[in-house]
Amino acid sequence: MVDHSLDQFPVAVIGAGPIGLAAAAHLAERNVPFVVLEAGDTAAAAVRSWSNVQLFSPWEYNTDPAARRLLAEAGWQEPDASELPTGGDLVKQYLQPLAELPALAPHIRYGATVTALSRLGIDRLRTAGREQAPFVVRLADGEELLARTVIDASGTWRQPNAVGANGLPAHGEQDAAAWITHGLPDVFGADRDQHAGHHTVVVGAGHSAANTLLALAELADAAPGTSITWAIRSADPSASFGGGSDDELPARGALGSGLKMLVDTGRVTLAANFRTHSIRRTGDNQVELISTQGGEQSITADRIVAATGFRPDYGISDELRLELDPIMSAPRALAPLIDPNQHSCGTVTPHGYRELAHPEPGYYIVGMKSYGRAPTFLMLTGYEQVRSIAAALAGDLESAQSVELQLPETGVCSVTAGGEAIALRLGLSKEEHEQLLHVTAKYLGTSATAADAVLSAATELGIDHTAALQLAAYAADQFDAPGATGC
Template identity: 85%
Template sequence: MVDLSLDRLPVAVIGAGPVGLAAAAHLAERGVPFVVVEAGDEAAAAVQGWSHIQLFSPWEFNTDPAARRLLAAAGWEEPEASSLPTGGELLKQYLQPLAELPALAPHIRYGAAVTAISRLGIDRLRTVGRDEAPFVLRLGDGEEVLASAVIDASGTWRRPNHVGANGLPAHGEQDAGAWINHGLPDVFGADRDQHAGRHTVVVGAGHSAANTLLALAELADTAPGTTITWAIRGADPAASFGGGSDDELPARGAIGSGLKMLVETGRVTLAANFRTHAIRRLGDEPGRDQVELTSRGPDGTEQTLTADRIVAATGFRPDYGIAEELRLELDPIMSAPRALAPLIDPNQHSCGTVTPHGYRELAHPEPGYYAVGMKSYGRAPTFLMLTGYEQVRSIAAALAGDIEAAQSVELQLPETGVCSATAGGEAIALRLGLTKEEHEQLLHATAKHLGTSSSASEAVLAAATELGVDHTAALQLAAYAAEMFDAPGATGC
């Protein structure tokens, strides 16, 4: 007979992304048996989709302590804590080596997509004996995996939000799917031909939208005819500009400052109060013909935009369909665990003001099931990897019986506050391909031209011309460095 007692079964971790692998590392350190089931063919398959993007948080906020300890014991050379990795560097220098460690690798199953979770022999209605019944995870090939607990780190990457402003697909959105990119297109690589020399409408107001708008502006410098429209539901884009030079994560502030510059200089056309109601195909050949987006306001007022390409930077949402037979308690607004929802509400919090939380806030009426990482945040866009690492540390401690450690949750998150404008400028320079030396030369040359220029942006452009630096890159630096140069109107041109 097979021993089905819970203490003999592994903890099932769904997803081998950053948070799922961190969960495995903590369980391995505590000697708790586990199995990781990953739908992709390799670790962190979703990260591949944004491998070209540079993170705005440095290495120190993107690696998990338990993972670092296991890697260090194997001779891993830790990256410079303050440097900013791309998704590809995060994958190659951290996630792949972590997944290949002897402590983790034998316990990771690839190509194992979970299609449903329940309790062995018990459906959602039955209460008697529920706590003692193992979890059963059904995989895509019909195999079933038994587990003592489930840490669901499957994320949200495969379920992007719709373009429609009311949370529903816009009329015609599915039919126009061939014209729509979701997430973060690689406009300098695989997706370049879709955007170069064409008009792209970017829908959304978060960091993904800002990153794409900045990249498209750089593309426009080398690809004539490239035009960009930014469609937002609100009247004022100020919230998207973030903390600027007051942001405790300089690269995050740099993104907002650069975006503000694009709007103020006309490199990006702002379509405010644009609530996409319908998308209509104007032709039949994707990539050559266009689509028309129609906005309909609460008062019936309509606006239209014609685009060659749409980037839906509208975020993602969790899919709890695999857990329909479990007893979950989700906030009706956030689609996050009810106790966690008020701590992460984006109407009240940024990613840096989230209260530390652990296994208690992530618990459901279904004992032993925890959704973590991006999935735990439901539809809130304020997640940082560091938050997910603390979540799984607390859960692993609880599953190991160390309740004192599980309840002691501590998290130091970067928020809008004091930081260095120079560091933020370096972050932009790095993202734009400028070396530290070139950035310093640009600052010195700008200082030289300030006395004869009407604004910092004019001085920066003069310095950029002198040094042969791209003007869009230079203006992004000017936008961020406005306070450092103490020059009003530094984002003008």
């Protein structure tokens, strides 16, 4: 009889993104054998696809403690904790060096797409002997690996939500796929020609939509004829503006303030109560989005950016016993802790291996995928998830059960910090930001509002019109002054 003692098999980590690599780092520290299976040809393949995007959380919230310790041993120069990285920075300065460490590199397999999971010789119906049977991890090329535990950190990037308002693809959406970009387009780089001088409609009300709208507004300054429409399902866009100057992540607050400015000044046309029912191609190489609920509305555009989020794909685990919340599509015990109707990404309760467990012993979903359809995930949350799981797998239950999470939530932050966040978004150095504060002080005595003062200072320093308005919007929010436009 073949010995299938689970201890002889490694932990299989699916995905070599930020959370998957963090899981590998924690397992390596605890001397737990593992293999990382990455579908892409490189580490952090999904992050590389949005390398142009600047995160609103600084470095201190984007790196894992175990990963930092391993990197430090190799002589790694840690980035400034307060700086805001782009996706490209995250890869170049953190994820790629992490994946290349001797403790991790030999255990990472690239081009290894997981297509199915099960138990050796046991389907989902059979209970007897289930906990003692290793997992079978089947790859796209037919190879099968055996594992004691599976940590699924595969994310949701390859599973975008549809443009259709009811969760289903809009009628005609598939036929119009060539006109639709999901996620975060590189409007200043690879995707510039698709948007410069054209009309883009951005569908969605989250941070991705705000990032894209702000970028398109800056593009419009340089490319005449560029126009932007923002389509949202709700009647009131205020929820998308976030905490403004009260946000403990200044860049996140600046994002909302800047978005409000775009709407208030008419630089972005708001289409509220717009719930896409159908999309049709027109004769002049455009597409028309049609909303029929509450009266018909239509928007004709050259390009659609679907900033509608992503959803998990549980197809690979169809033979496993999962317990998912019927609404959130997240582990049932985790779902109420991350419900976006009650929580922001900064108010999530600490959670670890217990909340992430399923009736299938030894199977854990972590990272963005663990949040199901909730858009409130921060990387720091995922790092704590895998720390707890690694501790449990190593037999250190005291550490595994002691979960702690210090997340930035809406709260008071300083004027300087908020201004620096916007300055970083606009590519200004610390010295240029200090100069901006100095010139703003000169105008405060003669300006009706703080917004006017910031706008005048930004104009004097040669900051473009959209950038100046973003700074003014945030200043008005900071000083509780009326009028974000100031002109």
